Amino acid sequence: MSIKRVAISTGGGDAPGLNAVIRAIVLASAKRGWETYGIRDGYNGLLLPERYPDGGVFKLTPETVRGITHQGGTILGTTNRGNPLKFPVKNAAGVWEELDRGDELVRLFRMHDLDALITCGGDGSLGIANELQKRGMRVIGVPKTIDNDLDGTVITFGFDTAVAFATECLDRLHTTAASHGRVIVVEVMGRYAGWIALNSGIAGSADAILIPEIPYDLHKVSAKIKERDARGRQFSIVVVAEGAKPVGGSTSVIGKSVGQAERLGGAGQHVAAGLEELCGHETRAVVLGHLLRGGSPTTFDRLLSLRFGAAAVRALEEGQSGVMVALDPPTVKYVPLEDATRRMKSVPLDCDTILTARDVGICFGD
Numbered sequence: 001m002s003i004k005r006v007a008i009s010t011g012g013g014d015a016p017g018l019n020a021v022i023r024a025i026v027l028a029s030a031k032r033g034w035e036t037y038g039i040r041d042g043y044n045g046l047l048l049p050e051r052y053p054d055g056g057v058f059k060l061t062p063e064t065v066r067g068i069t070h071q072g073g074t075i076l077g078t079t080n081r082g083n084p085l086k087f088p089v090k091n092a093a094g095v096w097e098e099l100d101r102g103d104e105l106v107r108l109f110r111m112h113d114l115d116a117l118i119t120c121g122g123d124g125s126l127g128i129a130n131e132l133q134k135r136g137m138r139v140i141g142v143p144k145t146i147d148n149d150l151d152g153t154v155i156t157f158g159f160d161t162a163v164a165f166a167t168e169c170l171d172r173l174h175t176t177a178a179s180h181g182r183v184i185v186v187e188v189m190g191r192y193a194g195w196i197a198l199n200s201g202i203a204g205s206a207d208a209i210l211i212p213e214i215p216y217d218l219h220k221v222s223a224k225i226k227e228r229d230a231r232g233r234q235f236s237i238v239v240v241a242e243g244a245k246p247v248g249g250s251t252s253v254i255g256k257s258v259g260q261a262e263r264l265g266g267a268g269q270h271v272a273a274g275l276e277e278l279c280g281h282e283t284r285a286v287v288l289g290h291l292l293r294g295g296s297p298t299t300f301d302r303l304l305s306l307r308f309g310a311a312a313v314r315a316l317e318e319g320q321s322g323v324m325v326a327l328d329p330p331t332v333k334y335v336p337l338e339d340a341t342r343r344m345k346s347v348p349l350d351c352d353t354i355l356t357a358r359d360v361g362i363c364f365g366d
């Protein structure tokens with residue numbers, strides 16, 4: 001089937017680099033004489049057109065995407081409450097239910113004369129993309145998430161920017177922690193994977209890093225802080241992934257709404273309170289949260305995003321569907337969406353980054 005009209009959607013949490021991907025897709029498509037269309041807020045533009053003055057699907061041209069490579073966020077909008085396979089709908093009794101609107105979405109897609117979809121998303125959005133291609137849509141996925149927890153690619157775009165910002169925050173917190181002789185606990189996002197905590201914690205010289213992959217014992221962290229005290233280092237920095245959990249305990253979950261994933265939060269506060277009690281040190285907790293998703297993408301993320309966007313267009317030109325573009329240095333390759341979304345990419349306990357952290361004396365609470 002020849003391509004004339006390509007749709008682009010961005011789903012789930014935003015990540016720095018989304019606009020660069022969109023720009024590359026639009027420009028590479030225009031070069032091939034294809035038109036590009038943006039779907040607003042994940043798939044809501046197609047499923048809830050009445051919400052949007054422009055009908056929810058709008059034309060993207062090289063002019064529309066001028067000067068957006070360095071901008072955070074997404075010009076298409078996004079949502080993590082718009083899973084078409086579990087769409088939140090209020091029933092007659094006023095209760096929220098999850099409805100499968102996948103087949104309807106495929107029909108609406110065809111009604112708009114759209115030939116193919118390039119969708120940027122994390123594990124949730126690309127899992128949906130995989131199901132949509134099984135139901136007849138021509139789909140290419142682009143791996144986006146600050147969490148870096150997608151399998152099949154060495155790295156996702158957005159991750160480098162999040163780590164760079166977290167590292168800068170750790171640098172800033174060091175000086176205030178040292179000046180006051182305090183323990184500062186810094187909670188970072190990352191869902192059930194510890195990539196952001198691990199990489200920023202090492203780069204930012206944290207004393208302890210707690211990640212979901214290694215359940216922690218606070219007594220071990222406290223011992224590390226006391227050992228620093230004994231060496232005259234009266235302050236410590238502890239990085240806590242939001243998904244970190246104590247040995248025998250569970251992840252700190254704030255809640256879950258219909259059609260949404262679990263919301264994590266409170267892990268840093270929990271660790272800070274526990275450490276204050278165990279060490280008797282004045283302790284503060286800082287939650288970096290959504291700050292990690294904002295701002296301009298780093299050079300690495302800009303380049304990766306542009307490469308991913310252009311590679312997605314080349315995949316369509318080659319007649320591919322049901323694949324995700326992936327970084328496999330020095331090149332970009334294609335992996336089946338089925339493989340990329342089968343399991344979450346956790347931090348391997350024997351990876352050299354963990355070994356490096358241990359070698360430079362960082363405590364994991366184990």
Ligand code: F6P
Pocket residue numbers: 013080122145146147189190191242263264293
């Ligand atoms: O997946 C990206 C992410 O930022 C996670 O790190 C975090 O747990 C979640 O999204 C937060 O989602 P929300 O924007 O719904 O608060």
